Amino acid sequence: xxxxxxxxxxxxxxLGLILNLLVSCEREISDEAQFAEMPKTxxxxxxxxxxxxxxxxxxxxxxxxxxxxxxxxKEVGHESIASIRIDVPDATDSDGNFxxxxxxxxxxxxxLTQYDALTFWAKSTQSATIGxxxxxxxxxxxxxxxxxxxxxxxxxxIPIPDPSKLINEKGMFLFSAGGIGTPxxxxxxxxxxxxxxxxxxxxxxxxxxxxLNGENQVLKSFKGSSSTLGGLTQTFNLASGMNQTVSxxxxxxxxxxxxxxxxxxxxxxxxxxxxxxxAEITASIKGVKAIGSLTIEAxxxxxxxxxxxxxxxxxxxxFSDKYTNVPVDFFNGFYGGSTxxxxxxxxxxxxxxxxxxxxxxxxxxxxxxxxxxxxxxLHLDIWTNDDTSNNFIIKIRDRGANxxxxxxxxxxxxxxxxxxxxxxxxxxxxxxxxWVSIDIPLTGNIANQKNNLAQIVFVGDINFILDNLYFHx
Amino acid sequence: MNKINKYKEITxxxxxxSFLLISFFAATSCSTDxxxxxxxxxxxxxxxxxxxxxxxxxxxxxxxxxxGNSLTGGxxxxxxxxxxTNRAENVxxxxxxxxxxxxxxxxxxxxxxxxxxTTKGLFEQAYGRxxxxxxxxxxQGIWPAFWLVGANIxxxxxxxxxxxxxxxxxxxxxxxxxxTVHGPGYSGENAISKSYSLLNNRFDTGxxxxxxxWGPNYINYYVDNVLYNQxxxxxxxxxxxxDHPFYIxxxxxxxxxxxxxxxxxxxxxxxxxxxxxRVYTK
Numbered sequence: 040x041x042x043x044x045x046x047x048x049x050x051x052x053x054l055g056l057i058l059n060l061l062v063s064c065e066r067e068i069s070d071e072a073q074f075a076e077m078p079k080t081x082x083x084x085x086x087x088x089x090x091x092x093x094x095x096x097x098x099x100x101x102x103x104x105x106x107x108x109x110x111x112x113k114e115v116g117h118e119s120i121a122s123i124r125i126d127v128p129d130a131t132d133s134d135g136n137f138x139x140x141x142x143x144x145x146x147x148x149x150x151l152t153q154y155d156a157l158t159f160w161a162k163s164t165q166s167a168t169i170g171x172x173x174x175x176x177x178x179x180x181x182x183x184x185x186x187x188x189x190x191x192x193x194x195x196x197i198p199i200p201d202p203s204k205l206i207n208e209k210g211m212f213l214f215s216a217g218g219i220g221t222p223x224x225x226x227x228x229x230x231x232x233x234x235x236x237x238x239x240x241x242x243x244x245x246x247x248x249x250x251l252n253g254e255n256q257v258l259k260s261f262k263g264s265s266s267t268l269g270g271l272t273q274t275f276n277l278a279s280g281m282n283q284t285v286s287x288x289x290x291x292x293x294x295x296x297x298x299x300x301x302x303x304x305x306x307x308x309x310x311x312x313x314x315x316x317x318a319e320i321t322a323s324i325k326g327v328k329a330i331g332s333l334t335i336e337a338x339x340x341x342x343x344x345x346x347x348x349x350x351x352x353x354x355x356x357x358f359s360d361k362y363t364n365v366p367v368d369f370f371n372g373f374y375g376g377s378t379x380x381x382x383x384x385x386x387x388x389x390x391x392x393x394x395x396x397x398x399x400x401x402x403x404x405x406x407x408x409x410x411x412x413x414x415x416x417l418h419l420d421i422w423t424n425d426d427t428s429n430n431f432i433i434k435i436r437d438r439g440a441n442x443x444x445x446x447x448x449x450x451x452x453x454x455x456x457x458x459x460x461x462x463x464x465x466x467x468x469x470x471x472x473x474w475v476s477i478d479i480p481l482t483g484n485i486a487n488q489k490n491n492l493a494q495i496v497f498v499g500d501i502n503f504i505l506d507n508l509y510f511h512x
Numbered sequence: 513m514n515k516i517n518k519y520k521e522i523t524x525x526x527x528x529x530s531f532l533l534i535s536f537f538a539a540t541s542c543s544t545d546x547x548x549x550x551x552x553x554x555x556x557x558x559x560x561x562x563x564x565x566x567x568x569x570x571x572x573x574x575x576x577x578x579x580g581n582s583l584t585g586g587x588x589x590x591x592x593x594x595x596x597t598n599r600a601e602n603v604x605x606x607x608x609x610x611x612x613x614x615x616x617x618x619x620x621x622x623x624x625x626x627x628x629x630t631t632k633g634l635f636e637q638a639y640g641r642x643x644x645x646x647x648x649x650x651x652q653g654i655w656p657a658f659w660l661v662g663a664n665i666x667x668x669x670x671x672x673x674x675x676x677x678x679x680x681x682x683x684x685x686x687x688x689x690x691x692t693v694h695g696p697g698y699s700g701e702n703a704i705s706k707s708y709s710l711l712n713n714r715f716d717t718g719x720x721x722x723x724x725x726w727g728p729n730y731i732n733y734y735v736d737n738v739l740y741n742q743x744x745x746x747x748x749x750x751x752x753x754x755d756h757p758f759y760i761x762x763x764x765x766x767x768x769x770x771x772x773x774x775x776x777x778x779x780x781x782x783x784x785x786x787x788x789x790r791v792y793t794k
Contacts, residue, residue, distance in 0.1 A: 239712070240712065241711075241712030241713050241714075242686070242687060242712065242713065242714050244650070244686070244714055244716060244717045245650060245716065245717075245779075247779070276650055276651070276686065276716075278686065278687050278714060280650075280651075280652060280682075280683070280684030280685055280686060281777075282777050
């Protein structure tokens, strides 16, 4: 009896010991896993995918991309037995009118800090221009646009803007490509990608980062507004002697404001104006100063425009946060002789257009035109801080049935089947420092022809903010 | 007794093995001096370490100015685009380096300026080891060079005087340099030349050593610790003229027949940095 008890106790102790060891071993392993570095695998696809996991292909369906475009082709390869094949669809394909996707690791991200470029070999069924190609999830997205594929296998190099940032990256490869031919009727084709990997070429040199595409811009802005820096690129010289420029996500850059009491800039390149005065925004990648800068000249706050009161059903809106906007081709056509600059301003969730150095500027909306037959007025709200003795003129143009705007280039007047009215806001009625609301009756020359409205032109000399541009009953 | 003998024997054994080990290390450590493989001339007879800021040492360096001379004609005989000056913006010594800078600017009818240094009439030598440590510029149409010209050029003309290009480089091929000789019957497009390329590296991202060792019947070309070219009388398709004093030229040209002109992608200004120039005899 004693023996049996003793053995049981021993077993219990033994079990307890084993259990304890097992549990404690697991804790130790997970502690170590937290400190481990990400794998440094270079290859993405050689004769098959390397270290990508199972579910790694994500087409950009929400942007209209066709889902079923990707296959591993076992009959085509660059000095190998297999390659990635992408079948770019026709523009008229009901499943999606372009091919665009990301190959994202289903698993742990990679440490790519020791490499200097993504490289691959590619060829296509016919010469084609790929819209964009690159790597990185949103945070470190790197894209080369307008890459030309031919029917011959060619090696491509996409340099990494700053490899030291890529300590944990899952976005291995991205592309976006549409068909070839006349817009709206593009025809599909196929291309192949092989030997897709990261490399340390050792010959990627002479970094020349840029913001605002290398321009020094001056923006007259307002306390409370914010805008996002664009034109962010990195350029390297390759062993071939060619310069290769890629668009680089804001997270590669370090941004700086010369005066944080006037403007601040976030890690994502969002410039927020917080006070009146002047500030210069600059940037760098890995200690190399970017070419280009933004000088903010900030004046006082402009506040929000009056809230529109019309019912949505009674409105055709071109630019407003209250209503759903119809398509607008552009808010500045940069017509010959025009000095006008246009910027987007944002106050919280409120969007505005800012027009500066105005002489004249055109807004066009021809795809489709606005049929204002049921409408009675064009409404807009403007705000300016300028003194002026000149009138502010708003022109509304109907382009007629012939489908195009017809204008006398010398006078600016409509010709052929176009009709236009001009509304003058006299200088006396341009109240400085507060919102001015304007409702223009759709009468006169367009009273009986306003079903092909396609253009609005502003003429004047004030810098102004625009909001709530819409037609209403 | 046995124990003591054993101890002595063990010690001897250890001593012997240690001796062998030390000899082995001594023998293998001799081969770490890699410069001995490519160069043999070690008697330093001229050097410029560029350690004095300002204008280059006038006892060693003179200047070729403008767009050519009576011998070369315009474009220095190659349709080069630069106007050579001796202004500080094109040539100066700073922080231990000689800086030769090519600039894109309108100057006396040319669209670019740069500099060309020469030791003609100041330092001339036949045979020897001529070496410089240089960080090269880059870009389409950028043409730096470190070369020697026969000092009898005014008497016999070119290519009879001979020309030894220790290092030439096309900025649009940043991984490759060339070593060349020009002489009678083998000049210009017919020069005797060989290139050397870096693997996984390029010449504009760091300093590299360029040199020749030149004897009566050979010219050895080296880059860093690699001997990449040897030219002998058997290799030239004409008279071997490398038997009299030559002078040194260091310059940065822009455009011309050798490599084509810069384009909109070429970044200006471009600077060539020279850490030192050293000349040795046997």
